[in-house]
Amino acid sequence: MNHFPQGEEKPGLVERYATTIKLFFVAMLTLMLLIPLAMIQSLIGERQNTRQEVVREITSKWGGEQTITGPCLVIPYEEIRVEEKREIVERRNLLLLPETLDAKISTSVEERRRGIYDASVYRSNILLTGEFDISVIARQNLNPSQVKWNDVRMIIGLSDLKGIQEQVSLEQDGEVTIFEPGIPVENLEPGRGSASDNMLYELFSVGLNAKPAFPTPDSALQEIYPFSVAMRLNGSRGIYVVPAGKTTTASIQSDWTTPSFDGEFLPQTREISDKGFVAEWRVLDLNRSFGQVIRSDNSNTLNQMAASRFGVRFIQAVDQYRQNMRSVKYGILVLLLTFVAVLFIELMRKRRINPFQYLLVGLALLLFYTLLLSMSELLGFNLAYLIAAVMTTLLISLHMGSILGSQRQGVQIGVLLLFLYLFLFLLIQMESYALLAGSLGLFVILAVIMYYSKQLR
Template identity: 35%
Template sequence: MEASNNPQQNKFGNWLKTSITARMLIVGFLSFVLLIPLFFIQDLIRERSHRQTQVINEINQQWGNEVLIYGPILKVPYKTYQEKTVTDKKTKAVYTETIEDIKNAYFFPEKLNINSTINPEEKKRGIYTTAVYNSKMNITGAFTKPVFSDIDINDKDILWDKAKIIIQSSNVKGVNEANLNLDSTNYELTSKYNGKKNYNTNQLVLHTLETKTLNKNQLLFQKPLSFNINFNIKGSEQIRFIPTGKQTEAEITSNWQTANFFGEFLPFNDDKINKDGFHAKWKILDLNRPFSQEHYNGIPDLKEFAFGVNFMIPVDEYQKSERSAKYGFLVIGLTFLVFFLIQTLSKINIHPFQYLMIGLALTMFYTLLVSISEHSNFLKAYLIAGISVIALITLYSKSILKTFKFPLFIGLSLTALYTFIYVIIQLENYALLVGSIGLFLILTSVMYVSRKIDWNNG
């Protein structure tokens, strides 16, 4: 056999073993290589989060999507006239023709009172859960006589015998009961197809429920026209109302403990949350909203002024997992730095393959975290994944470093690092501040320890 006595190879091999610069280059290269599995893990988290959204949307569509109530609204048709100049093709005579057109005016009620009792429940499919509910609501109030003076319409051109009351809702599929009583006269609400479908989940489509033409005698308005509407409707995630009344008052009662009030207007009562759920109250005046009581050019889009309650179950495990994965490179880099400092100060040789195994063990933390958090809460998943990885790396480093003090130091360092990242994930307003302070302290510690290293030996 022919032995290899190439002095160049021996010199390069010794440089790799003894040079601090060579070790730094190898550790840096391995750190960047481990970014590849970290990117795949982040894609996995996003994929699982997207799957969760799909399943929840499927459950909601089958049960009934979120509920947005807009109304009631009094619709009164009226005639308009427009003169048009016409030229006769044969005689070339020019004359004026009056064209009649029928338009609709929409009037909001003078008073609107909403009283709703909501009973949410959890619906599960596989490992995913969403909130659905049954809502019983009673809507009362009164209309005053509409005024057409703003558009200069004669009384004879107002088609009172064609007037109707309409209500718009984002969810007609979930309606189980809808009764309207107008001054002791019952009217049936029927669905009217508006030619729109909710293909875009970000754009909420409102569907119309309307009565038949109202009794003309009721529209004499010798007194305010009072109404009483009973709604039983199934929905999911949230319920909202648009304050169409000149004075709108609303009360929502539920046994749901983790309600989130949102929208343009919030409840005014401080005791809305109690041990049995919540009882929230709103009072909104026409002075509080930037729209009028009458509209002559169609029903305006006022969804942005809605108020209501959100019943969604706060599931943010995927979001927290994704945030923790973003710190993956920091964890790998700092862990490698600890091993590098121990190797340099103690003269213990650590093979690049051993660095690679340690880095892969650190990436396994995130797959464990995601998989366990799908079946438990985030804290338990974080503890199980963290303890498992810290124990694995500590025991593995014992076989490399041959002592107890260095593996113990590594275990404590990883524990402090994972605890630090968990605290940052939980914080919102102070995450940047705490993170900056923590990184500053880490840098200070590294600078303090590395001062003993002879960097000229490289």
């Protein structure tokens, strides 16, 4: 039986369990604030989608991502098959790939703006040189009389013809031929591939064609035919080469300082500086899964050909939306630790804080992320993070100092917030070691909370 001094009233249920009730309230408030936190995540995704739409609009008028396939020779021939004692003549096409292919590409990258958004576009000068070995056709059990030599075409697959800036010329033994738009080849499968951003692309859906110069059909199968193709091409996001040659060499140089080498093959050598980069590739036919002669209707082989492309993507060095999303994912940690710190000060200093003040602090912490998102689109992520963190810290410090009647305790809360924002900024900047650093940091924070919790009764 409990006894209380005379004249002193027995504590009520609320007073006896005030600490437990306040802890329950803080936990429930934290969970409730996860709803607007999720809405902020949705807002970041929406702004990112808006930027992508603007980028697509800009690049659709300038020229999209370019994949260069070829040159290839289309060899039409007639195949005779017997069906019900009747001879049926079918016209088919072979794609003859070059024996050697050397691609020299130089690009100049520009930024085009629409409102607060920008897109990276480029101008490129491309020179494709190499040679065809026509004798390879004889190994396909194909009689020279079956080949329609007058209908042989040279084709080049491109991704977006809007990017062509000048006439594309074919130089062959001193003779110049101008390419025409389109790929007039029957039953030619486009050859589909999937990019790193899950976008689909096709090799021969659009492109160019030209009538190459050949000697008489009698000597055609014994000849080596060199070629040289020059073009000026606009594009965006990236530029790729398909290793069509039995030996393919490629060199890409640019003034872009943050390249992302992409595709099936990485460059053998690369140099990156503050003035740009130079990268070189060398791919053999042994490195890929298709041969030098392909039937135009063989979709599996053409898809393998599409998947073998390599090149470079012109990406932004910092993606502020990705960093904003990472910062929001740590939002619950900032909310919870700030509430715990305020609760500790309230209980240890025996100063009651109205629950409405907790709500105001939580809303101020959430406002940090909208400030960060809006300012990072204009100022960049790092500067926006600094400004938003200082503004939020000052607001909460001054408010809590006024509520607690002690500017010193307000400063203590401000120092804690600055530490949390600094800790989270370091985690956001990390890639490989973010999990390790975050786990160790949380362990230390939990140890500090456990130490100071001993003073609570």
